[in-house]
Amino acid sequence: MDDEPAENISGGDAGGGRFTAFDPGEHATRAAAVVAELGDIYWEKTYGGRDAFECLVRTVLSQNTSDVASQPAHDALMERYAAKEDEDADLARSLADAHQDELAETISSAGLYNQKSGTLIRLAARICEEYGGEAGFDEFVRSEGPAVVRDALLDMKGVGPKTADCVLLFAGGRQGVFPVDTHVHRITRRMGLAPAAADHEGVREALEASVPAEACGFGHTAMVQFGREYCTAREPACLDGPEACPLYDYCDRVGVDELTGAVVDPAVAED
Template sequence: MDDEPAENISGGERGGGTFAESAPGDGANRAEAVVDRLGERYWQKTYGGRDAFECLVRTILSQNTSDKASQPAHDALMERYDGADADLAVALADAEQDELADTISSAGLYNQKSATIIRLAGEIVDDYGSADGFDEYVKDGDPNGVRDALLDMKGVGPKTADCVLLFAGGRDGVFPVDTHVHRIARRMGLAPADADHEGVREAIESSVPPEKCGFGHTAMIQFGREYCTARKPACLDDPDACPLADRCDQVGVYPETGELVDPSDAYEAE
């Protein structure tokens, strides 16, 4: 994977949404307490308002890569295909794959991603008429039905579907789970150590108030980049270096020996 950028753009100024403040919980729920503290450290935002099809494309471009690599690909795609009088879904459904692949090459896996984008654009034009029609469905449709419809699209997984629901639909109670969230929630003990991505999502969404899920997702990603990294979490060298040390079970992290394993491996070893 490419080096992570300095800031998670979904939570920063470029990520859209509106800065807001939410009331802290009473601390009885550890997952909410963690999200509250992350919000104080990074940002509290309400999300929604992005164009749903563009958000879908943006999330596909981000798969298996970083913001640093996928953002230029997104910008190049929008410059080439999002004309003033053209519907983006229609334009991409008619795109030549080799041209689109070249346009998004900085995102990696460009042949696979270009084929997925063209196919999804065609499905959306067939089923919703246009990007605008799809946007209306995502924002006004039943959220469970919208999520199911997104997951029925080949190439769209739970994280992509949830990002569309959050950043385009502005739906409360949606906590997308990427690799950072999956790792951190299990290390901290907010979800079972052997939980898959859907298990982590269900555990967090059942514990965190709906209005806090959006900024909890983006702030947890930033925390994963700064402190709870995959290969060298801050607590591995200094147990007091992590600002959430008092809320963490350190599953799979052993500062005494310097050993680090996946939480699921630590669970199996017990």
């Protein structure tokens, strides 16, 4: 996640700021109440406005790796190929013309760099061909309907549902989009907010149906952070007792045995 904004608009206690309190009692679903509770822990943010192609690049680099590994790769790529001092520079055209071995070396910290460099060059070439470059692609993402944009992105080899949804959220600022990464997939099923055997698309559909559209973006980023700090894959905070997890009362703890300390994937627990 990015650095916290200067003003806390979530209603959380930390940091002060403008108060817009969440009241879980007013929410129609448990998923909505969970997102509201996350607003008392993390700072709510607004989304949209990022360059669509750079957002696509950033998300591809983050696939199957951590932010710690992918951020330096993104920074190195931008320094080498963006040429922001040139008003006519086009990142998509620069990457479409890049030598794959040089690009792979540039993004090596992100892991799977041979695969990702090929994906980025292929995506850049297609965006140049279909949209005329990054500016045309950005206009498409911002102006077309979400379903149209999502279908177009999913038609691109190397772009999966999470990547498409991140572009819609962070570049297009679309409400009602809840990207599902490994943290969201794990937490949602563990808490019982989606079926234990649901795949990423099943989780996305469950969340977008039960969380208010305006809260989906914050719900995604806050749940990712919650997964890193509390509801980790192997040692969720609830193993230390109810008081250790701020969402304990909302959670079914599917796949978590508090007595033995055993933790399994919710789908396994439900077999």
